[in-house]
């Protein structure tokens with residue numbers, strides 16, 4: 689059986705092996721472009737501005753000039769959103785309205801007793817995709833990236849995946 693490296697020297701080699709080599713190289717590159725961040729939350733309901741933390745990952749990876757940053761929260765009672773970071777009243781208002789819409793007690797059937805947090809997680813969502821231009825996250829003047837805690841305080845994680853455009 690031909691190794692993937694012998695294919696490079698043999699133009700007549702079957703295209704499948706080139707494909708396999710490309711996939712393997714792409715996988716190895718992507719391993720370097722994936723990072724898991726820890727976020728310690730301090731209260732039951734909370735929005736934490738993680739914009740700078742994410743920009744640090746993009747900057748220190750140093751491999752993405754133009755591309756995408758995919759953020760994923762691997763939790764069922766937390767989320768991630770993008771909204772105004774200039775005036776902290778905005779995140780308070782969003783939390784206030786989420787709490788008004790989704791009360792802690794509403795005859796939920798889930799035995800763990802945290803259904804409100806599960807519902808909020810689904811409404812807000814657990815992923816965001818942000819473009820990267822010239823090594824910087826592309827965000828509007830007033831936009832920030834917020835980790836959304838709905839069942840804290842806990843130690844949480846945010847997965848950061850970087851892709852070249």
Ligand code: ZN
Pocket residue numbers: 798800801802803806
């Ligand atoms: Zn639960």
